[in-house]
Amino acid sequence: AQRVTQPEKLLSVFKGAPVELKCNYSYSGSPELFWYVQYSRQRLQLLLRHISRESIKGFTADLNKGETSFHLKKPFAQEEDSAMYYCALASGTYKYIFGTGTRLKVLA
């Protein structure tokens, strides 16, 4: 069964500390993976997707097929990074599966 797991509901870090938001997936095919972010009182928006292999707002995510993971990382957290982060998987049948989300709080 297709599944996306984000084990942490809440992650609190201090400003300037490294951040890693975990995402594990279960999918038998070749996955397309995304990270979406929802800032307070704003709509969900794409942060990054694995096929673009780019860094957005200092965040990177590497697809590890061996560990079936797509963790989101940033070396130095900023207060404006505080938001809700969702990992999502897209399959070939127009199906998107979202993880339960991780709320990131960056403390001053």
Added chain:
Amino acid sequence: GAVVSQHPSRVICKSGTSVKIECRSLDFQATTMFWYRQFPKQSLMLMATSNEGSKATYEQGVEKDKFLINHASLTLSTLTVTSAHPEDSSFYICSALPGLALGEQFFGPGTRLTVL
């Protein structure tokens, strides 16, 4: 960039009435639109996938007779909550997928439904 609007942004209705929520892609054509429900401080729950010109595909546990979805054009999908009850109170979010390939979804701002 691609913009998705939802209308209304907030609606309060009496129990037993029906409410229609519109989702529009403003500057692109969306073959596929999705409807989600978001509970407070919880994740998105996919309710249904809507494809233009065909019947929506509902997720398990979502009553299709209660949540009517119509995707009549490439820029408009509607969700009608029929005979609404207080437990239907929630935040409903739509998203749209440009083109035919799986890729970035563009989300609407959401609609807060309160059923009294």
